[in-house]
Amino acid sequence: MSGQRRRHATLIGLLSVILFTLATITTTVSSASAATSYVPISGAGSSWSSNAIDQWRRNVQQYGIRVNYASTGSSDGRNQFKAGTVDFGASEIPYGTTDNGVTEPAPSRGYAYMPDVAGGTAFMYNLQSGGKRITNLRLSGDTLSKLFTGVITHWNDPLIKADNPGLTLPDFKVVPVVRSDGSGSTAQFTLWMSKLHSSVWNNYCRSAGRKVPCGETSNFPVVFGKGFVAQPNSQGVAGYVAQTANVGTITYVEYSYAIKTGYPVAKILNAAGYYTEPTASNVAVALLKAQINNNPTSPSYLTQQLDGVYSDPDPRAYPLSSYSYMIVPTQIQDGFTSAKGATLAAFANYFLCEGQQQAEVLGYSPLPINLVKAGLAQVKRIPGAVVSSINIKKCNNPTFSTSGVNTLAQNAAQPSACDKKGVTQCTIGTGSTKGSSPAGTGTGTGTAPGTGGTGSTGTGDPGAATTGGGTTTVINAHGSTSCDADTGICQVVNAIPVDAPLPSSWGISQWFVLLLCLLLVLAIAVPPIVVIAARRSHRS
Secondary structure (H helix, E strand, O other): HHHHHHHHHHHHHHHHHHHHHHHHHHHHHHHHHHHHHHOOOOEEOOOOOOHHHHHHHHHHHHHHHEEEOOOOOOHHHHHHHHOOOOOOOEOOOOOOOOEOEEOOOOOOOOOEEEEEEEEEEEEEEOEEEEOOOOOOOOOOHHHHHHHHOOOOOOOOOOHHHHHHEOOOOOOOOOOOEEOOOOHHHHHHHHHHHHHHHHHHHHEEEHHHOOOOOOOOOOOOOOOOOOOOOOOOHHHHHHHHHHHOOOEEEEEEHHHHHHHOOOOOOEEOOOOOOEEOOOOOHHHHHHHOEEEOOOOOOOOOOEEEEOOHHHHHOOOOOOOOOOEEEEEEEEEOOOOOOOOHHHHHHHHHHHHHHHHHOOOOOOOOOOHHHHHHHHHHHHHOOOOOOHHHHHHHHHHOOOOOOOOOOOHHHHHOOOOOHHHHHOOOOOOOOOOOOOOOEEEEEEEEOOOOOOOOOOOOOOOOOOEEEEEEEEEEEEEEEEEEEOOOOOOOEEEEEOOOOEEEOOOOOOOOOHHHHHHHHHHHHHHHHHHHHHOOOHHHHHHH
């Protein structure tokens, strides 16, 4: 019996060792897994680019990456990043710009600019003729500037009529809707006015009590009595214009918001004498003329200079095209850690590559290869970035070609003959109203406005469905249905299945998993062996 007891004790001891080892390795693997998991990060700033950022952050949730983003405006994003209250900022204008005689200082923390998406500042409007919607409005730069400086006060003004020979324009009051907060879209629009229509802009600034020459400003000066309406962020201005009752309103906003709310945008006259809208391809063409600071030692590395864009002689170019930036940390400080850096780098690696596939349907233009390469170089500077996972050869961007040419710009269609300045005017609506027949065409009271509705409140809240101009747009937390910027064809935008941005090498966690599997097999197999051995011992 003593030998039998020893065998029983040995088997029980072996089983105990296996179970203890199994428990230990399970705990170790869990700890290792937790150590390599992503931690939440937060950002704030640009509402101009927020539709893209919001889509991207929903997409990467499948990898365990959680990105919190507050669309508070470019000025607030720069201020919050400077104060260290967010892990990254987003803005259309860099630090160091002078606004009304005051120069904004740079942050004390280490930082870098990284272009995230391109797009056009659009002019979304709510206008009717004979009770039916106008969806094919055209505006020259001079007319546009005078609309937003109070020189033109009614929609049937002779200057607007000159741009629109095919429209019967109503005697409605013009209501410009501007941003009440500091914004990149205000800065982009006012920079353009200061460059091309400086006398109109300076006269307005002078009446607002601003220093002249006025130049670029991120805070639009509102003159009392001019009939302006001010609203916060892009959602606010787009939502105000999209309210059915607010006929006569016009605002400047990222093209994505007009697509999202189902409202038209004005075609703007370019240097070639064609009226164009801010489609992805027209923006890509225009930005071929952008001058990018390519000096890596410069504090303004990767920022833009747009004079060439404004005067681009290509008939396809949209003149108010630009880039948006993400401001990322390059040092561990102000609560930013290497763990946060690993998350931010993985997120940036995603949106510079796969995320750009969705730019066009969201109302933006994807980044070209030169900016993606430069952006990925900045990603590698983020503390905690897994550099081995950043590879331009694995970057699935829709503008890339083997020669480095921006294929989106190269393949952009030429404008229609009816878009050329003159006595003809195209009758097709813009944005997501392309399927409509606009009101006010010809010499009569206007043709049928299409099968769509009259628009919604357009608050831009996730989950809202809006209709207008014969199309429907739905944005929700799981994806979005949006209209193609060039064709007007609607499709569903959801997370794109791609390789998770994790290290691909075989490491200690993988060995633990293998050992865990082997021990599980032993844990299943050993107890029956113990029972069989015990029975044989008992019989003997």
